[in-house]
Amino acid sequence: xIKITLQGKDEKTxxxxxxxxxxxxxxxxxxxxxxxxxxxNGKVYDLMTPIKEDCDIEFLKFADKDGKxxxxxxxxxxxxxxxxxxxxxxxLGTGPALDNGFYYDIDLDEKLTQxxxxxxxxxxxxxxxESLDIIRKEVSKQEAxxxxxxxxxxxxxxxxxxxxxxxxxxxxxxxxFVDLCxxxxxxxxxxxxxxxxxxxxGAYWRADANNKQLQRLYGISFEKKKxxxxxxKLLEEAKLRDHRKLGKELDLFSMHEEGPGFPFFHPKGxxxxxxxxxxxxxxxxxxxxxxxxxxxxxxxxxxxxxGHWDHYKENMYFTKIDDEDYAIKxxxxxxxxLTYKSYMFSYRDLPLRWAEMGLVHRHExxxxxxxxxRVRAFTQDDAHLYVLPSQVKDELIGVIELADYVYSIFNFKxxxxxxxxxxxxxxxQEQWDIATNGLxxxxxxxxxxxxxxxxxxxxxxxxxxxxxxxxxGRTWQCGTIQLDFQMPERFDIHYIDSNNExxxxxxxxxxxxxxxxxxxxxLIEHFAGKFPLWLSPVQAKILPISDKFNDYAYEVQKELKxxxxxxxxxxxxxxxxxxxxxxxxEKVPYMLVVGEKEEQTSSVAVRSRDLGDLGxxxxxxxxxxxxxxxxxxxxxxxxx
Numbered sequence: 001x002i003k004i005t006l007q008g009k010d011e012k013t014x015x016x017x018x019x020x021x022x023x024x025x026x027x028x029x030x031x032x033x034x035x036x037x038x039x040x041n042g043k044v045y046d047l048m049t050p051i052k053e054d055c056d057i058e059f060l061k062f063a064d065k066d067g068k069x070x071x072x073x074x075x076x077x078x079x080x081x082x083x084x085x086x087x088x089x090x091x092l093g094t095g096p097a098l099d100n101g102f103y104y105d106i107d108l109d110e111k112l113t114q115x116x117x118x119x120x121x122x123x124x125x126x127x128x129x130e131s132l133d134i135i136r137k138e139v140s141k142q143e144a145x146x147x148x149x150x151x152x153x154x155x156x157x158x159x160x161x162x163x164x165x166x167x168x169x170x171x172x173x174x175x176x177f178v179d180l181c182x183x184x185x186x187x188x189x190x191x192x193x194x195x196x197x198x199x200x201x202g203a204y205w206r207a208d209a210n211n212k213q214l215q216r217l218y219g220i221s222f223e224k225k226k227x228x229x230x231x232x233k234l235l236e237e238a239k240l241r242d243h244r245k246l247g248k249e250l251d252l253f254s255m256h257e258e259g260p261g262f263p264f265f266h267p268k269g270x271x272x273x274x275x276x277x278x279x280x281x282x283x284x285x286x287x288x289x290x291x292x293x294x295x296x297x298x299x300x301x302x303x304x305x306x307g308h309w310d311h312y313k314e315n316m317y318f319t320k321i322d323d324e325d326y327a328i329k330x331x332x333x334x335x336x337x338l339t340y341k342s343y344m345f346s347y348r349d350l351p352l353r354w355a356e357m358g359l360v361h362r363h364e365x366x367x368x369x370x371x372x373x374r375v376r377a378f379t380q381d382d383a384h385l386y387v388l389p390s391q392v393k394d395e396l397i398g399v400i401e402l403a404d405y406v407y408s409i410f411n412f413k414x415x416x417x418x419x420x421x422x423x424x425x426x427x428x429q430e431q432w433d434i435a436t437n438g439l440x441x442x443x444x445x446x447x448x449x450x451x452x453x454x455x456x457x458x459x460x461x462x463x464x465x466x467x468x469x470x471x472x473g474r475t476w477q478c479g480t481i482q483l484d485f486q487m488p489e490r491f492d493i494h495y496i497d498s499n500n501e502x503x504x505x506x507x508x509x510x511x512x513x514x515x516x517x518x519x520x521x522x523l524i525e526h527f528a529g530k531f532p533l534w535l536s537p538v539q540a541k542i543l544p545i546s547d548k549f550n551d552y553a554y555e556v557q558k559e560l561k562x563x564x565x566x567x568x569x570x571x572x573x574x575x576x577x578x579x580x581x582x583x584x585x586e587k588v589p590y591m592l593v594v595g596e597k598e599e600q601t602s603s604v605a606v607r608s609r610d611l612g613d614l615g616x617x618x619x620x621x622x623x624x625x626x627x628x629x630x631x632x633x634x635x636x637x638x639x640x
């Protein structure tokens with residue numbers, strides 16, 4: 001008999017070899033029908049997994065993040081099976097689940113189109129209706145080779161060849177379809193009730209441009225059709241909010257073939273960017289930060305010392321200066337450390353809080369580039385804090401409170417994830433345990449719930465990530481806090497303690513926006529281009545009813561501009577209705593209509609982008625209203 005702890009609470013005994021699904025049925029048949037997978041001792045497994053030893057078991061539904069991974073992993077196999085039925089000569093690459101659906105890379109001579117996706121989708125629905133059991137089999141490496149050779153799956157053979165000679169390899173079968181896969185999967189295809197294939201893209205095999213380019217098929221699936229319908233509506237809304245489309249329409253930024261992945265900010269985009277940076281600087285000054293600036297090109301040896309060479313060099317750019325090797329920085333931390341080494345600090349000087357708007361460059365594959373969201377050059381709103389061990393908790397809390405305040409200004413809700421030690425990391429387990437527990441203690445002190453991402457930390461330390469939820473419910477990873485014992489050791493930095501002895505400080509790395517470029521992209525989509533007054537490149541447009549009132553319009557503009565407001569006059573010989581529509585399309589917060597009545601009474605007729613017609617008000621009342629909204633960073637919500 002074995003002991004099973006259910007959902008972290010009740011303990012029961014079962015026969016050795018009992019499957020997870022039967023344990024769920026023991027709770028209730030209805031409960032079992034709602035499940036997609038199981039977490040056994042923290043690892044996700046199939047519901048059909050036999051359990052052979054004492055363990056904790058947690059059951060997963062589609063609503064759970066890990067549950068979605070199981071569901072979408074199965075969906076990608078159903079898609080691959082449909083492709084093989086329709087295109088028997090297709091060869092399969094890999095097909096993982098994603099945060100939002102799934103994909104499969106296919107090698108097929110025929111170029112697939114949107115019409116082909118619809119055929120594949122129809123075949124997937126047929127496979128679902130066939131209610132095929134999904135069966136896991138474990139085989140030797142040689143057996144796996146024989147099976148995949150017989151099926152002509154060259155890419156699977158490459159994967160198998162890279163595995164250890166004595167590896168036990170898992171295959172999954174559903175009907176006539178067999179795939180090399182670690183799992184986990186649903187017990188049967190019938191659970192995937194609603195599916196939609198969304199797009200096709202190109203992707204190099206194993207992300208290597210020297211390899212053949214495959215066709216990547218993307219899709220999404222749900223338990224119910226209504227969930228799919230809701231998701232497709234969200235996709236339509238997301239298209240309307242696409243920052244690349246709005247960035248062009250609002251004249252904020254552009255991308256050019258001469259610099260793929262390197263954004264060009266236009267004058268209006270720079271206004272938005274500078275307002276964000278100004279806000280960032282003000283809030284950091286209030287909290288005792290100093291600002292530094294470090295070079296973007298540093299000697300290659302530095303990156304060996306920091307560990308980036310061993311852990312990050314494939315993402316870096318390199319150059320030669322005076323016959324010596326240099327690297328363009330992918331991160332700001334080594335430059336900050338060199339600055340620290342310019343001094344000899346006492347324990348009385350700590351904590352040091354050094355912020356840096358640091359331009360970094362990272363080599364991203366061309367297929368991964370996406371507007372401002374994924375670029376090759378971006379500015380991190382970095383800060384590095386050098387602290388005494390006794391100060392770690394308070395400084396972590398200070399960063400958490402700063403992040404919370406900044407996100408509240410933009411009306412973002414968020415959740416927090418804690419990422420622990422990855423396989424390819426530096427330092428001892430003891431150092432990692434101290435660092436991880438330090439982050440946990442700070443989160444507990446602030447009563448913040450968090451999700452644990454096992455093995456997803458930085459190579460030099462564990463981290464807390466802030467995932468922001470935008471206006472239509474999507475999440476974006478932005479801020480991060482990393483606790484680091486490794487860099488201070490590698491660079492041998494010290495402070496002098498109260499006994500006049502050298503001690504090593506603890507280093508905190510953190511960002512709040514994440515990167516200015518990406519945060520702007522997120523803001524464009526979050527606000528659908530309708531920025532709050534304080535961020536808007538143009539805060540008001542003055543619209544004279546006819547040429548006769550142009551002088552008065554420019555008089556109002558001059559007064560508002562003298563107070564720091566960003567105001568334009570539309571003096572074109574167009575009808576007022578046309579001018580209002582144009583300003584509305586440009587998403588200007590306020591339209592100030594002026595005619596004879598307004599000129600005589602030194603007033604303006606105000607139309608709000610968000611609230612509609614506000615009527616006629618005096619210039620002084622307008623100034624007071626704009627100043628209050630601007631200073632308080634108010635987000636005006638449209639009336640329902």
